[in-house]
Amino acid sequence: MLNKKSVEDLQVSGKRVLVRCDFNVPMDELRNITDDRRITSALPTIKYLIENDAKIILMSHLGRPKGEPNPKYSLEPVAKRLSTLLGKQVTFAKDDKVVSENVKKIVDNMKPGDVVLLENTRYRKEEEKNGDEFAKELASLGELYVNDAFGTSHRSHASNVGVSKYLPSSVGFLVKKEIDVMGKALENPERPFVAILGGAKVSDKIGVIENLLEKVDTILIGGGMAYTFLKAKGYNIGNSLLEEDKVELAKSLMKSAEDKGVKLLLSTDIVVGKEFKNDTEFKTVKADSIPDDMMGLDIGEETIKLFSEEIKNAKTVVWNGPMGVFEMENFKKGTNAIAKALADSKAITIVGGGDSASAVEKAGYGSVITHISTGGGASLEFLEGKELPGIAAIDNK
Numbered sequence: 001m002l003n004k005k006s007v008e009d010l011q012v013s014g015k016r017v018l019v020r021c022d023f024n025v026p027m028d029e030l031r032n033i034t035d036d037r038r039i040t041s042a043l044p045t046i047k048y049l050i051e052n053d054a055k056i057i058l059m060s061h062l063g064r065p066k067g068e069p070n071p072k073y074s075l076e077p078v079a080k081r082l083s084t085l086l087g088k089q090v091t092f093a094k095d096d097k098v099v100s101e102n103v104k105k106i107v108d109n110m111k112p113g114d115v116v117l118l119e120n121t122r123y124r125k126e127e128e129k130n131g132d133e134f135a136k137e138l139a140s141l142g143e144l145y146v147n148d149a150f151g152t153s154h155r156s157h158a159s160n161v162g163v164s165k166y167l168p169s170s171v172g173f174l175v176k177k178e179i180d181v182m183g184k185a186l187e188n189p190e191r192p193f194v195a196i197l198g199g200a201k202v203s204d205k206i207g208v209i210e211n212l213l214e215k216v217d218t219i220l221i222g223g224g225m226a227y228t229f230l231k232a233k234g235y236n237i238g239n240s241l242l243e244e245d246k247v248e249l250a251k252s253l254m255k256s257a258e259d260k261g262v263k264l265l266l267s268t269d270i271v272v273g274k275e276f277k278n279d280t281e282f283k284t285v286k287a288d289s290i291p292d293d294m295m296g297l298d299i300g301e302e303t304i305k306l307f308s309e310e311i312k313n314a315k316t317v318v319w320n321g322p323m324g325v326f327e328m329e330n331f332k333k334g335t336n337a338i339a340k341a342l343a344d345s346k347a348i349t350i351v352g353g354g355d356s357a358s359a360v361e362k363a364g365y366g367s368v369i370t371h372i373s374t375g376g377g378a379s380l381e382f383l384e385g386k387e388l389p390g391i392a393a394i395d396n397k
């Protein structure tokens, strides 16, 4: 969609290609990788570069080592997993300074098709400040630069934005897919276009709602954020999550939807519980009848039907944010039902990163969704219509 160079537009044969990936994978206490999706999603670009005889130098951050070396955040386990996935050796350029004479030597000795992974870029405090010196050091290792880390594209750091100043650049296949699929949905969607928004807070999603109101035919709102809207409608919401200072905004968003002819639907029935815990007493009530001493924890069956019907009739669906407290067994039904409705739909289905993405994967629907974004924050900012610095920095075609 965007007019950015793709890795296929670069002459990579025999060249040292620096690739920013998002290998920020979850690990257990023993540093075993518990979910390697972020690594597997980077494979198409890495394999393409191997097949085309590039020398591949990978870089990524992992967790928050706060600008200091810390073995807890070393990328070593990622190098091992990547070796297994690629079926070839990935050299881990272990170095607390990330770039050093030693690392340069390793890179100088690379042969076409070789893969090297640098140490966690956040071992250096300049990384998150987009420090120019560090960007230059990283850039000095490569001759070309590829950004394939969508998850960090909303940040302006040395390893994604800084390096692009010094090298011819392009996006990798993962970033290309993210911006093509989401870009098309936003710019030229097949209609009806339905957005489903949930999650804890209205305040996190204001920008998304405002931008989507200009583009969609229908917005379905569930999750914790729905109660501020129900309150704005004048309903009693008991002890449900409320952002008091956003009630007026919720009113004006509903008015704006009406003015634009966008159908904005809220939950019509709610699963309410006494306390914020799984084994609390719970029942389903009408949205306008939440008891004073109870709180909304999920959407009810009637709302599931209502939302699923809208999804069934849609040609493009974007979903971001769970419909209830899906971490608790008793209150995950709404979120799972929406995941199923997306899986059953023939529409182009796009799931924003984070909680909704993991709900879809956990329910086993990952393979039947058109696109599951690898970036939580980045996909939200994309849906807000913001320019992502990590993508803006890449050379145009």
Ligand code: AMP
Pocket: 198, 199, 200, 201, 204, 223, 224, 225, 241, 296, 297, 298, 320, 321, 322, 323, 324, 325, 326, 327, 354, 355
């Ligand atoms: P977010 O990070 O904004 O996407 O919000 C995700 C969180 O919202 C999850 O941890 C959910 O448990 C939480 N959530 C969803 N629905 C509710 C609700 N009705 N009450 C409280 N929290 C909720």
